[in-house]
Structures are given as C-alpha cells and as structure tokens.
Amino acid sequence: MGIHDREYARPSGQRFGGGMHQHKKITVTTWLIISCVGIFVIGGFLPKSPVPITRTIHQENTSSKLTEGSTQIRYSPIQNHDSRVQLYNFEEYVDGTLVSTGQALNMNSMEQLLHFSTNTAVYGIHYWRFIGFQFLHASPMHLIFNMIGLFFFGPMVERYLGGKRYLAFYLLCGIFGAVLYLILNLGGFVIKDVFEITAKVPGLLITDTLTPLVGASAGVFGILLAGAFLAPNVRVLVFFIIPMRLSTMAYVLVGLALVTVIFGG
Numbered sequence: 001m002g003i004h005d006r007e008y009a010r011p012s013g014q015r016f017g018g019g020m021h022q023h024k025k026i027t028v029t030t031w032l033i034i035s036c037v038g039i040f041v042i043g044g045f046l047p048k049s050p051v052p053i054t055r056t057i058h059q060e061n062t063s064s065k066l067t068e069g070s071t072q073i074r075y076s077p078i079q080n081h082d083s084r085v086q087l088y089n090f091e092e093y094v095d096g097t098l099v100s101t102g103q104a105l106n107m108n109s110m111e112q113l114l115h116f117s118t119n120t121a122v123y124g125i126h127y128w129r130f131i132g133f134q135f136l137h138a139s140p141m142h143l144i145f146n147m148i149g150l151f152f153f154g155p156m157v158e159r160y161l162g163g164k165r166y167l168a169f170y171l172l173c174g175i176f177g178a179v180l181y182l183i184l185n186l187g188g189f190v191i192k193d194v195f196e197i198t199a200k201v202p203g204l205l206i207t208d209t210l211t212p213l214v215g216a217s218a219g220v221f222g223i224l225l226a227g228a229f230l231a232p233n234v235r236v237l238v239f240f241i242i243p244m245r246l247s248t249m250a251y252v253l254v255g256l257a258l259v260t261v262i263f264g265g
Contacts (some may be wrong), residue, residue, distance in 0.1 A: 014254040028163045029154035043110045051105035054208040057100045118209035119186040134174040136214035149220040170219045177218020201263045
C-alpha cells in the first residue's frame with residue numbers, strides 16, 4: 001500500500017463543493033526547509049571571526065587576570081584540508097601573561113549567535129540557542145541530507161498532527177537533542193576534569209564544553225520515527241536502490257546513530 005492510500009495521508013476533502021479550487025497554503029515543512037536553506041546561504045555572505053571551541057586555562061598564571069587587565073589574543077591559522085573550515089590556534093594574554101590556549105573556529109555572525117554548546121547553555125544562559133542551532137548546518141552535505149529527510153517524511157507527519165502541533169513536535173525533538181548533548185557533555189566534563197579519569201567512557205562526550213552543536217538532525221530523526229510509527233509498512237528505497245520498510249529504515253538509522261555516540265564519540 002502506498003503512503004497516499006492511507007487515510008491520514010490523503011488531502012483533506014473540499015468543504016464547499018467539488019468544483020471549487022481552494023487556496024493552497026505553504027506547509028510548515030516547506031517553511032522549515034526554506035528557513036534552513038536561507039540561513040545557510042545568507043550565512044555565506046556574513047562576516048566571520050574566530051570563536052573558541054577548545055580552551056585550556058593555565059591555572060598558575062590566572063588568579064584574577066581573566067577578569068582584570070588588558071587582554072590580547074593571538075591567532076595562528078591551522079592547515080586544514082577542508083577549505084570551508086578555517087581553524088586557528090590561539091593564545092590569550094592578560095597584561096602580557098599567558099592565561100589560556102586553545103583552538104578557534106571561524107564562524108559567521110549568524111553561527112556565533114545561534115550555535116549551541118554546553119558553555120553557552122550553562123554559563124551564558126543563552127536559552128534561545130536550544131532552538132536556534134537547529135537551523136544551522138556545518139556543510140552543504142549536512143544541510144542536504146537533513147532537508148531530504150524532512151522533505152520526504154515531514155509532510156506525512158504534518159498531515160497527521162496538523163501544522164502547529166507538527167512544528168512544536170519538530171522543535172521539541174531538536175530541543176531534547178540539545179538537552180541530551182548537554183547531559184552527555186557535562187558527564188564527560190565531570191569524568192575528565194573533575195575526577196581526572198583519562199579512560200574513555202562509552203556514551204559520554206569527552207569534548208570541550210565550548211564545542212559547538214549545529215544541525216536539524218535531532219528534529220529530522222524525530223520526524224522519521226514518527227513516520228515509522230504512523231506508517232511502519234510503507235516501502236521506501238534506501239539510496240534509491242534498496243527496498244526497505246520505513247520502520248526498519250528508521251530503527252537502523254537510529255541504531256547507527258547510537259553506535260556512533262557510544263563507541264565513536
């Protein structure tokens with residue numbers, strides 16, 4: 001059975017006579033795709049500047065220097081095979097004394113405002129980032145794959161939930177993705193920096209609390225799982241070649257993501 005044969009997947013009936021053409025509104029799915037693509041394109045024209053993504057504080061030199069005195073940061077570019085990603089090593093000096101070192105990523109002003117990290121959520125209390133990061137993407141392929149998933153599976157879920165509930169569901173999935181990232185990253189921070197355990201703990205994100213999180217993946221995974229719940233037996237072509245039940249594909253993708261988090265960091 002095709003997905004359009006199902007009751008919730010059919011267009012709503014015409015209420016004022018079969019011959020009347022009703023105005024067709026732009027769907028929430030379409031607006032989400034337009035927003036993500038638009039922000040990515042606009043971001044390419046915005047000015048960029050380095051933003052720290054790792055930082056090591058030199059305790060012996062800090063005392064009160066991090067909040068007092070004249071600060072100077074020196075950046076040196078890191079050779080990188082991907083020309084779209086510009087990384088820097090940096091050294092931070094206060095009154096001529098080295099207080100911290102780390103790496104910085106060149107970000108446009110939109111990325112600086114909207115990206116999510118444990119540091120911005122906990123210390124900066126930038127709560128808008130729980131939603132904002134969902135509209136940013138790290139690369140064209142990152143954007144394309146997420147938008148393909150949204151394009152194919154979003155309309156089915158939107159027809160079932162309705163526009164407002166669908167948007168709320170999508171954004172909540174993204175928010176819970178950020179919350180999970182926050183929990184795993186804080187766990188990694190406690191293990192590494194508080195208890196000074198160097199062994200890798202499966203599932204925890206042993207990364208700097210400044211490490212940025214961007215992308216619509218959590219929301220798209222939520223839509224994919226909702227679609228698998230609504231129409232588990234619908235056949236889809238994975239990579240346009242391999243036939244597979246929608247529920248099977250959804251669980252395989254989620255399983256791969258979990259394996260990556262647990263064993264691949």
